[in-house]
């Protein structure tokens with residue numbers, strides 16, 4: 001069986017369902033003067049209806065670039081260089097702006113970190129919401145407004161008929177994020193992509209917005225791709241995980257296995273950085289020693305080798321790129337020592 005097919009089938013608990021999204025060998029580059037930043041490198045995975053996939057990794061690991069590549073939102077000088085993204089079998093790579101924007105907002109809903117960035121400050125919430133609905137659904141203004149009010153009520157905006165006439169600045173950050181979630185689900189998308197949706201919010205509001213996303217996904221059965229740095233969110237909300245490092249998915253696994261039996265040293269290092277208030281030395285935040293590699297430089301071996309407690313001294317790690325290894329647990333790891341890591345935990 002080709003490795004990519006194996007990778008798609010393994011590491012994801014809903015492997016029997018037909019995927020709504022299939023990503024194969026996706027590569028995205030930023031062409032800069034004198035160099036090419038390879039931000040997304042040969043990424044393959046599937047997303048099935050109802051699946052809640054977390055995408056985790058340090059800053060700069062390619063999480064957002066990967067997600068934006070799926071929906072044609074990579075900003076220039078970025079470009080999908082190769083690979084395939086299929087939504088219910090339809091190829092999205094190479095579609096024109098008009099075609100991809102018809103899919104964005106309809107089949108794939110988006111929620112970003114900064115709710116203000118997704119809203120026009122000069123238009124009322126109502127006019128933006130009605131526009132979002134009418135681009136994709138054949139409804140009158142009155143019907144679209146009615147639907148917008150229903151959705152605002154669903155996400156917890158009180159008195160939506162009055163609030164819909166307000167401007168974004170008249171909403172709190174948490175409420176704006178609720179509005180964006182309502183807009184993201186307005187056209188009943190098969191997939192919701194949420195990129196750090198709670199980072200800009202205080203802890204209490206974060207919890208409320210996460211509960212909301214969880215409830216919405218439960219009720220509607222859409223697939224969720226949640227990009228986050230926060231492994232607590234992964235544990236609370238998601239069932240499967242892609243761990244990204246230097247543009248590649250280095251481990252694909254279930255959330256359970258992520259915490260109990262990580263099979264890539266980078267995943268282990270990320271877990272070690274989870275803050276434990278009882279053991280963290282005051283004033284010192286745990287971090288993985290060293291820094292990620294230059295994404296414009298050639299990477300002949302494992303990108304994590306320099307920082308890896310296991311592989312830093314191993315010749316093979318510096319010279320040979322690790323292939324995807326499918327482990328007994330179903331996890332997929334791109335580490336030369338994945339079997340040893342797995343064995344060490346059993």
Ligand SMILES: Nc1ncnc2c1ncn2[C@@H]1O[C@H](COP(=O)(O)OP(=O)(O)OP(=O)(O)O)[C@@H](O)[C@H]1O
Nearest residue numbers: 030037039058059060061062063064065066075295
């Ligand atoms: N507009 C750009 N121009 C040039 N390079 C870019 C641009 N945007 C992203 N990159 C490159 O792509 C890499 C991946 O960026 P990306 O935003 O996907 O990381 P991320 O994992 O989402 O990080 P964060 O968690 O901080 O959002 C970056 O390290 C950077 O080198």
